[in-house]
Amino acid sequence: MSTFKPLYVYLQRPDTGQWLTVGKYSHDPSAAIGRFSYAPSYIDAGHPWSIDPINLPISAPGPFVSERYGGLHDALRDACPDSWGRMLIQREHGFTDLSPHHAYLLRAGNADRWGALAVGTVRKPSVPELSVPPVSSLDELSLELLAMQERRAPVNKALRKRLMATPSMGGARPKATVHDGQDYWLVKPVLPSDTEDIPRLEHAIREWGQACGMRFAQTAYQQAGGDSPLSVMRSLRFDRPNGRRAMTLSAASLLQTQYPGGADTALWSYPLLARVLTLIGAPREDATELFCRMVFNAVVGNDDDHPRNHAVVYQHGERRWRLAPAFDVVPNPDFTPDYLAMALSQGDRKISRQNALADSAAFGFESQDEAVEVLDVLLARVEHHYESIRPLLGDRLDALMSDRLKKGLMRMSRQCEN
Ligand SMILES: Nc1ncnc2c1ncn2[C@@H]1O[C@H](COP(=O)(O)OP(=O)(O)OP(=O)(O)O)[C@@H](O)[C@H]1O
Ligand SMILES: [Mg+2]
Incomplete structure (x- = not known):
């Protein structure tokens, strides 16, 4: 069986915002499977929330076995970074593409991760508040993200440290979260490899889709960077309404x-x-x-x-x-x-x-x-x-x-x- 310590999975309750322990995840490397069980305390309390209504329905007894992602359950994989965040974790912790998904899950850190789940090695939930730069630092932050992508030295050491500590959001492009009061925004700058001004395009398409009557996450677009303007768009995080997790x-x-x-x-x-x-x-x-x-x-x-x-x-x-x-x-x-x-x-x-x-x-x-x-x-x-x-x-x-x-x-x- 696994030499990997089981992980407790925490959930920020949709009603009160309290954190609770929702279940436990363990990994069996020899079979490349994972097991998740809802905590008896969670089931006994009669909480109605399945963390994944398709793959992990609370109505079924479990334990649930996962074979996808080398044995990491889909809902937990959703709380992991994709190629951008994985690359940062690889640089910081010496991981490789062969490192297991659950290792990335733990290293990505809980504060910034997508959705309302968090993980830890102790039974009692302990989840730090998300501490991200303010939207006013968007220029600096965009320049730092580009420096990170191009493997250049930090422009601002403190900011670099902060960005390296929150690598958990998904997607391939460089990104970071900023806050504006209780609102959290996902920031994505233009890249040197872009053949068009992608942030500008993404924002305009959002406005178009919204005008046509569809529901899009709100976006904003700006030219950041002072002397050499840099195109940046940001998208309002729907998984952080009023600073709470959804x-x-x-x-x-x-x-x-x-x-x-x-x-x-x-x-x-x-x-x-x-x-x-x-x-x-x-x-x-x-x-x-x-x-x-x-x-x-x-x-x-x-x-x-x-x-x-x-x-x-x-x-x-x-x-x-x-x-x-x-x-x-x-x-x-x-x-x-x-x-x-x-x-x-x-x-x-x-x-x-x-x-x-x-x-x-x-x-x-x-x-x-x-x-x-x-x-x-x-x-x-x-x-x-x-x-x-x-x-x-x-x-x-x-x-x-x-x-x-x-x-x-x-x-x-x-x-x-x-
Ligand atoms: N407005 C939002 N609110 C909450 N989560 C979001 C929002 N926008 C994106 N996400 C989450 O962040 C992830 C990465 O964002 P996004 O898809 O915009 O990045 P990307 O790097 O352009 O992705 P890709 O690799 O698909 O090109 C998404 O898969 C989704 O999980
Ligand atoms: Mg995407």
């Missing part, structure tokens, strides 16, 4: 697929995700919203719509999981993609009107006609609202997106039905 889960977890690194890409599917949303009690409007996001991604050519770029968040006020606000919606800057990362209808990732409508029942539509109407209303809105976001893009990105919009609308129009 339970979250990625679509990868809900779809029971490993991302990145999994072979079961057949599970990366919008209609499947829509069915799972319904299964976990999200209202029908969330399935419709997901359908609209799928169509929007198809039109704007966001083919980075992988299963970690969709999520659900637990809304305590409603006592249920809801589709999280859209985030990381960025059109491919280099070419107009023919395929999305997730299938539009079961087994088919191709961007086409026919494909978008093929599995309409999964999205809760009562008839094909209803899906057609929602699709056409959305397309009209996407076209209409482009005018209002053009100034946000600037000339270069406007040229890119005008062309993209034309192609996208054409592909999704009735003329291209067959």
